[in-house]
Amino acid sequence: MNESFQALVLDQHDEHLHAEVKEVKADVLPKEEDGNVLVEVHYSALNYKDALGLTSSGKIVSHYPFIPGCEFVGTVVESDHLDIKVGDEVIATGFGIGERHFGGFSQYAQVPGNWLVKLPKGMNMRDAIAIGTPGLTAMLSIDALEHAGVRPGEEVLVTGATGGVGSFAITLLRRLGYHVVASTGKTDSPYLRSLGVETIIDRSELEGPVRPLAKQRFDAAIDSVGGNTLANILSQTRYEGAVAACGLVGGADLPTSVYPFILRGVKLIGIDSVMQPMARRTNAWERLEELIDPKVLNDMIHEIPLHDVPRHAEAMMRGELSGRTVVRLR
Numbered sequence: 465m466n467e468s469f470q471a472l473v474l475d476q477h478d479e480h481l482h483a484e485v486k487e488v489k490a491d492v493l494p495k496e497e498d499g500n501v502l503v504e505v506h507y508s509a510l511n512y513k514d515a516l517g518l519t520s521s522g523k524i525v526s527h528y529p530f531i532p533g534c535e536f537v538g539t540v541v542e543s544d545h546l547d548i549k550v551g552d553e554v555i556a557t558g559f560g561i562g563e564r565h566f567g568g569f570s571q572y573a574q575v576p577g578n579w580l581v582k583l584p585k586g587m588n589m590r591d592a593i594a595i596g597t598p599g600l601t602a603m604l605s606i607d608a609l610e611h612a613g614v615r616p617g618e619e620v621l622v623t624g625a626t627g628g629v630g631s632f633a634i635t636l637l638r639r640l641g642y643h644v645v646a647s648t649g650k651t652d653s654p655y656l657r658s659l660g661v662e663t664i665i666d667r668s669e670l671e672g673p674v675r676p677l678a679k680q681r682f683d684a685a686i687d688s689v690g691g692n693t694l695a696n697i698l699s700q701t702r703y704e705g706a707v708a709a710c711g712l713v714g715g716a717d718l719p720t721s722v723y724p725f726i727l728r729g730v731k732l733i734g735i736d737s738v739m740q741p742m743a744r745r746t747n748a749w750e751r752l753e754e755l756i757d758p759k760v761l762n763d764m765i766h767e768i769p770l771h772d773v774p775r776h777a778e779a780m781m782r783g784e785l786s787g788r789t790v791v792r793l794r
């Protein structure tokens with residue numbers, strides 16, 4: 465492809481970051497050794513990681529000048545990969561996209577074909593990007609709990625409940641027939657009730673001092689908070705229950721003991737969506753297509769043009785955004 469196109473270019477001068485929509489040439493896009501695929505990007509989405517990368521130097525982005533955007537969806541226009549054909553609709557999340565490899569805040573992106581998932585039949589591009597990394601992470605967490613023996617009808621605690629991962633976890637768990645206990649800092653918000661949550665607890669209940677073992681309270685949990693919260697969850701999970709740990713908004717430490725594991729057989733399962741093998745990714749996307757109601761997604765989406773990304777990144781860092789901020793490239 466020879467034409468130039470628009471991309472958000474992040475650069476650093478005198479320790480200051482500067483992001484601007486610029487006209488760039490296709491030859492700036494990175495090429496891996498083989499299997500390169502050029503995608504005409506239709507949508508990207510603004511994640512916390514992107515906001516951090518756009519506002520704090522050196523935290524997420526590996527080098528400058530750089531095209532950020534950790535995920536994108538679009539149509540394949542050139543392909544050197546055997547399984548990905550011109551015209552396929554694909555989604556890319558993880559693998560260092562928008563961190564080490566130029567990302568999706570761009571009208572075109574180029575990545576190795578084995579980083580791409582073809583959209584499940586019946587899922588459109590806007591819905592796919594609205595689900596994106598948080599939806600995928602929630603689905604992978606539920607897959608892991610089910611693999612550990614957790615079954616519909618049981619009670620699953622979801623922490624960081626009103627966040628991206630939390631909201632998708634609740635929506636999916638309810639759809640699958642689980643009872644949900646939501647732990648949140650916003651107990652008065654009607655939002656969690658609208659997602660079908662039956663029991664809401666204040667997140668401060670799980671933030672206090674950790675006892676090695678406490679009353680068995682939850683069958684399972686999906687935790688995006690970490691720290692004392694995760695340690696308290698482990699102490700309060702029932703015999704042979706399972707906990708999926710996927711985030712650290714409350715802290716990266718884990719002040720627990722071996723007692724929940726050796727006296728109750730509790731399973732702690734780590735969830736990583738970034739380097740997840742392709743077979744599990746594809747399976748998760750197919751389940752997401754089956755389980756997520758597009759009407760619910762539509763209510764979550766706030767759509768912005770590319771040049772509004774820097775302003776929204778700052779608002780996200782101030783905690784002012786809710787739902788999914790979808791970036792329109794076309």
Ligand SMILES: NC(=O)c1ccc[n+]([C@@H]2O[C@H](COP(=O)([O-])OP(=O)(O)OC[C@H]3O[C@@H](n4cnc5c(N)ncnc54)[C@H](OP(=O)(O)O)[C@@H]3O)[C@@H](O)[C@H]2O)c1
Pocket residue numbers: 512597598601623624625626627628629630647648649650667688689709710711712713714735736737738
């Ligand atoms: N493992 C992976 O592959 C993967 C993928 C995606 C995200 N993540 C991680 O998962 C976490 C959540 O991501 P997200 O996209 O859902 O973020 P998010 O949309 O910002 O939501 C996080 C939620 O956590 C709660 N929260 C915020 N600060 C807190 C604090 N100091 N202590 C306790 N709770 C707090 C809030 O919910 P309430 O007000 O309802 O409590 C907030 O809405 C992040 O750490 C992210 O890095 C990991």
